[in-house]
Amino acid sequence: MMNEEKLLTVARYLEGDMELQEKEKFETLVGTDPELQGLLAEYKNVHQTLKMKIAPSEVDQQVNATLSSLNKQYFAGENPITTEVKHTPLVVSLKPYLKWMSVAAVLIISLLVWAPWSANLYEKYAISKEMSVVERGEGNKNNLEMAADLYNAGKFAAAAGILQKEYELKPDNSLVAYYYAVSLIETGSVEGARTILTKIYNGESVFKYDAAYYIALSYIKEKNNQEALAWLAKIPQGTSNYDKAQELTKKLQ
Amino acid sequence: MAKNIHTDQRYIVGLVNNDTTLINEIYKRCAGKVKSWITFNNGSEDDAGDIFQEALMDIYRQAKYKSLELTCPLEPYILLICKRKWLNEIKKRSILPVTNNEEDLLHIGEDTFANADYLENQEAQSKLFFSAFEKLGERCKEIISWSMKGEAQEKVAEALGVTYGYLRKKKSECMASLIKMVQSTKTEE
Numbered sequence: 001m002m003n004e005e006k007l008l009t010v011a012r013y014l015e016g017d018m019e020l021q022e023k024e025k026f027e028t029l030v031g032t033d034p035e036l037q038g039l040l041a042e043y044k045n046v047h048q049t050l051k052m053k054i055a056p057s058e059v060d061q062q063v064n065a066t067l068s069s070l071n072k073q074y075f076a077g078e079n080p081i082t083t084e085v086k087h088t089p090l091v092v093s094l095k096p097y098l099k100w101m102s103v104a105a106v107l108i109i110s111l112l113v114w115a116p117w118s119a120n121l122y123e124k125y126a127i128s129k130e131m132s133v134v135e136r137g138e139g140n141k142n143n144l145e146m147a148a149d150l151y152n153a154g155k156f157a158a159a160a161g162i163l164q165k166e167y168e169l170k171p172d173n174s175l176v177a178y179y180y181a182v183s184l185i186e187t188g189s190v191e192g193a194r195t196i197l198t199k200i201y202n203g204e205s206v207f208k209y210d211a212a213y214y215i216a217l218s219y220i221k222e223k224n225n226q227e228a229l230a231w232l233a234k235i236p237q238g239t240s241n242y243d244k245a246q247e248l249t250k251k252l253q
Numbered sequence: 254m255a256k257n258i259h260t261d262q263r264y265i266v267g268l269v270n271n272d273t274t275l276i277n278e279i280y281k282r283c284a285g286k287v288k289s290w291i292t293f294n295n296g297s298e299d300d301a302g303d304i305f306q307e308a309l310m311d312i313y314r315q316a317k318y319k320s321l322e323l324t325c326p327l328e329p330y331i332l333l334i335c336k337r338k339w340l341n342e343i344k345k346r347s348i349l350p351v352t353n354n355e356e357d358l359l360h361i362g363e364d365t366f367a368n369a370d371y372l373e374n375q376e377a378q379s380k381l382f383f384s385a386f387e388k389l390g391e392r393c394k395e396i397i398s399w400s401m402k403g404e405a406q407e408k409v410a411e412a413l414g415v416t417y418g419y420l421r422k423k424k425s426e427c428m429a430s431l432i433k434m435v436q437s438t439k440t441e442e
Contacts, residue, residue: 004429004433007433010429011428011429011432014428015424015428017424017425042432042435042436043428045319046431046432046435047428048318049319049378049382050382050386050397050431052314052319053382054398054401054402055398055401059271060313060314062271063268064306068306070273070276070277070284071305071306074302074305075284075305
């Protein structure tokens, strides 16, 4: 047999293009023909080498994915890697995770529906974090200053106690009324707060739209988005809380 | 030749099985060294990561498709492969290496060089085989790709619009001409 002929025989043998009888004959022949043995080995070598290039298996890609994710951990730009060992596998093939991914998807969707963070919108969009009292008396702090200190320290219940007295004394002082109302919202007396804030809103003080904004926030705290939206809509363009109000409106819709 | 397989072969097996614990172990042992060497030689951390991943994929493929067996310890093996890869890369990019020889690798044993050489040869071979494949006729390329992807012969025949008998015959012929092409490229060199 010429080389070319032998080659074709080898190919036919390995590609399963031989009948049983011919196959058996070939196998006997290989035992005594080193050239055939060489060709067989060469064929297998070329075949396997090409296979990994032409027809990479799914597993190859999974291994590559494992490496990619470990690469992020070990060659992470500026973050020097720690030598901590993670005992849990970081990435395995995707298949066993598909189940968990769908569970995760369901969780995410239900979170979106439940939206527990909308309660935090109140925190996030709260304004008036600082109560400042312009007139600082000399010597002993007056009640308003004390209230401001407590308010700024986040002790709203204590602040509300003092502010309540001040409010009763000066119901027309919108600064007192406003911070008293916010303190009330913070301590959970939302209804009382809204009565005060509505009064401020109906007046013409500098706190008019701050009051409207806080009424909206108080409704957000109670997850009454409809009322919140109605109050946010009352805040006109050009006022200081307008941008925040718009942002909130988008989030609530 | 009877091979003395090194105990670190277990990492190679781990790589083939996509065993993340073992693969993580490989990173833990080798990634830091590869990173510091490549960044010392004017590469970025990303370069180091790419080279490292490429080296591991080369090893993986050789192990999976061609039963690579490690006869040297893993760490210097990977280090040496990555160094060579990076030296090739900076030659391409015309960056000057800081250390451009392997003299700083005195602690690396003969067997490690032999293993790394083997992997390099395999990669070179792979390129050569592929260029031979590329020279085949379209029909042959199609038939060989399909069958290597492990599709059922009947399906391939149907997809290509030929009979099963013809496909079998043609496939053997195509593979034979591929091997012939590889042989002639080898003698040309």
